[in-house]
Amino acid sequence: MIIPAHEFHPGRILAGGTMLYWEFSAQDLARTRFACSPLSEVVTSVEVLKEPGRHAVHLPWVRQARQRLAGVDWELLSQLIRLPTVYVPDFLTPVPTHSTLTIEQAVAALAVTDPVVVRRDLARLDGELPPLVAELRADPEAGLARLAAEVQAYWTAAIAPHWPRIQRLTEGEILRRARQMSTGGPAALFADLHPQVSWERDTLRIAHRTVDVQRRLDGERGLVLAPTVFAWPGVYSQQNPPWQPGLVYPPRGVATLWEASGATVPDGLAKVIGRSRARLLAELDAPASTTELAARTGLSAANVSHHLTALREAGLTARHRTGRTVLYLRTEAAELLLRD
Incomplete structure (x- = not known):
């Protein structure tokens, strides 16, 4: 579909070759939110x-x-x-x-x-x-x-x-992004969102297959970020006036969704804190619940809970309740240990 530069066609369009620019005002950033669809x-x-x-x-x-x-x-x-x-x-x-x-x-x-x-x-x-x-x-x-x-x-x-697993992954993604924004502002919110998405100053850039247009948001609606598991590996833009524009993207950790365990356990870290705790940290590439971690690692739920408590007391994990589920995620200190 060829879309003239002076207009943006409503709908959901697969990103790819050219570039879509969304310019944000302070009000647009204030109205930007997450939603699951x-x-x-x-x-x-x-x-x-x-x-x-x-x-x-x-x-x-x-x-x-x-x-x-x-x-x-x-x-x-x-x-x-x-x-x-x-x-x-x-x-x-x-x-x-x-x-x-x-x-x-x-x-x-x-x-x-x-x-x-x-x-x-x-x-x-x-x-x-x-x-x-x-x-x-x-x-x-x-x-x-x-x-x-x-x-x-x-x-x-x-x-x-x-x-339930899909929902935990998307909820964990929202939690992680919210934490990034709380510590680093909008630039951190959009950082590593997707390889085709980047943020510079007040503009969100999306590599696009069919759209080559620069559009200023109107300051009244902001943007809806919709983490969607089956979007992987793509990213999709949405524009359905008069509703908010949206960006559909895959959450972090999609690769772990269908596998029992795919995390690599760093040997050096395992020698310091023990292999089970190092493995749990490695599995928390995306936030997860005790039940899901038990299923992925083969450890009992009680054992996972015990290790997560120790890791939390050491400042390596944090917990967040969403509905009836408690999700665990790595702290910055744990990210640094895993990177090193």
Whole structure:
């Protein structure tokens, strides 16, 4: 899709070759927030299933999902997400309006989308529409009912079994970014967010496949940062006026999601604090709970808790409660030890 430099096309567009610039005012920074989007996970996971070779980290999930989706009807959803991904209809990829949104809430909102909006978004798709998408355009109410049912069924089969782990990873990412911003300001918030994203002075730069434009945010909406597991290895921009613009990116630690353990334990550190504690620090590349660390390391939950308490007393880990879950993360002192 070619987008003139004087306008920014609404929607969700895969980043790549040229450059998108978002200029921030102080008010924009003040309104920048995080949110998790179940629909973003659905859409990006469909892309993973369609092109698993580009998403090697998720291959263990792909194998399970294909088995679980046998007999599940998700053809309309599949036809709406075409490869190569240039534009996904806005009504299927809304920028989250709340920091926490359940799939049930997202599906309910999807089912009552204004037919005018559906036809407007579908008109932006290039080429001839696939059969079921053409039916959706002809009869949006019936099509949306089918699409909502497909999204729910797809979610139940392919994502729901893994949602607690996915949610802990994204929540841990938000916690980590918030801590970075509290100590280093906006520059630290965007630091190492993604290889295609950089911050300089008051401008966020996003390497983009199809967009080459400089746009000043209006000072009234800021930006929504939406960590999304299945976005890996890409990053996506969103612009759905009048809502806040959004940036969908993979959280740190995605590589640990489907593996029992992939962390390398530094021998020198293990000799000083013990191999189990060194391994736990290595596993905390992204914040994690006691239960998840036990599953990844093979240690008992009680043993993990004992070691984490000792590491916290030594100033090497910190803990943060999110809902009913307590997440542990490495401190700066631990990061320094692991780097050295």
